[in-house]
Amino acid sequence: MAERILIDNGIVVTMNPKREILRNASVLVEGDRIVDVGVAAEVRRRHKPDTVIDAEDKVVMPGLVNLHFHSDNMSRSVGEHMGLEEWLDSLYYPMLKAMTDEDVYYTALLAYAEALLSGTTIVNDMYIKLQSCAKAAEKVGIKSVLSSTTADLVEGLESLDDNEKAIREIKSTSGRVKVWLGVEWLPLCSDEFLQRTRELADRYKTGIHIHLNESKGEVATCLEKYGKRPTERAYEFGVMGPDVVAAHCVWLSEREMRLYAETGTHISHNPVSNAKLGNGLAKIPELVELGVNVGLGTDDAPCNNTVNMFETMKFASLAQKSRFTDASKMPAMQVLEMATLNGAKALGM
Secondary structure: OOOEEEEEEEEEEOOOOOOOEEEEEEEEEEOOEEEEEEEHHHHHHHOOOOEEEEOOOOEEOOOEEEEEEOOOOOOOOOOOOOOHHHHHHHHHHHHHHHOOHHHHHHHHHHHHHHHHHOOEEEEEEEEOOHHHHHHHHHHHOOEEEEEEOEOOOOOOOEOHHHHHHHHHHOOOOOOOEEEOEEEOOHHHOOHHHHHHHHHHHHHHOOOEEEEEOOOHHHHHHHHHHHOOOHHHHHHHOOOOOOOEEEEEOOOOOHHHHHHHHHHOOEEEEOHHHHHHOOOOOOOHHHHHHOOOOEEEOOOOHHHOOOOOHHHHHHHHHHHHHHHHOOOOOOOHHHHHHHHHHHHHHHOOO
């Protein structure tokens, strides 16, 4: 018999279709399944739990989904004054090149533990040496969608071969770990690389995790090198669609915004990271109005100084209220949906 755990007498934020919030309510967990939710006295009467957790005056809610995450902790609090491109070239990429399997395992352990301790139960993690990340995720018990930090026009990053090897080798015994394909940055990826990414995603029936339109510099570089904006180029080579999560999407043209809606591409909005790195604020209300599914992410700890999704939720709401000088923008329930239901939808969960 699976252990029966009663989370008793809390404030249950259900996120059910009616978005009910139940006070003096309890949740019964049996093994890895929630089997009952309701008025505390009634749930207690229906079941004989093995363990009771007192949740009085505490919120009981679905785990948060961090839709854009990197396990990096090695460069935390280093380069605080740097913008994105300088930080990547002078610090992040050289560090990734030097890291060992053991380095990745322990930094992933720390990242996943911090995520769990602040209420996140699912991370969409783009990093390196995915076998080590998978080992850490299984040990800690977090759900993780892993993808490699890949590109072919810069030294030190992983290749599509590395990512494909991880897809073949990582077999999650718990079902908590899945492997997608990662695309680091459009200026660092050849046409052939993008074409092969789509081919591999189709072959293995898996998803794609990609950075798009994060900074003005990225857009300018893509226009100069390829004559197209990042999202336009991603669309041309098929790395958009309902199996794609695009991170950031700050500097989008009107046409690019429509492409997300037309293709069903999901967006991870990472407002704290975008602010810290001086990259601006994405037009999230406008994208939602177009029908785009938008979730929330922290990015990695060095780009945020935390992986706490509650801080990201607060910032996501307040930043748009400030931008529009309208307190009705991005209300709390909408932001909570982004951090739970929308993120889960984007990851096919």
